[in-house]
Amino acid sequence: MAEVRSRVSAKSRLGEKFAYIHRHWDGLQTFLADGRVEIDSNGVENLIRPIALNRKNALFAGHDEGGRAWGRIASLIETAKIGGVEPFAYLKATLEAISRGHPNERLDDLLPWNFKHASS
Structure with a gap:
């Protein structure tokens, strides 16, 4: 994901989506690793x-x-x-x-x- 993100314009729609995923990566990893964690609040x-x-x-x-x-x-x-x-x-x-x-x-x-x- 980091490699693809580096080749996509940060201002493009896809670039914005990659930036969003990057900002929330730690929370996503916590959700995937711990079944007690809800995907949303x-x-x-x-x-x-x-x-x-x-x-x-x-x-x-x-x-x-x-x-x-x-x-x-x-x-x-x-x-x-x-x-x-x-x-x-x-x-x-x-x-x-x-x-x-x-x-x-x-x-x-x-x-x-x-x-x-x-x-x-």
């Missing part, structure tokens, strides 16, 4: 799209701090969904823990991926 992009859309929608909340708060809550809800956690149960338990005085230095315990529902 569509699966991950589809998982995070609702989070990004909710954050974008927060731009229209009418007030800067309201938009930031909406973005935070939306991110927590979508992250809970991705992790298979029921959002209402998660938010209810989290707000109850905060109201009971959950320590600030242990806020990471309240993130969706650490949530353990009382019935589980």
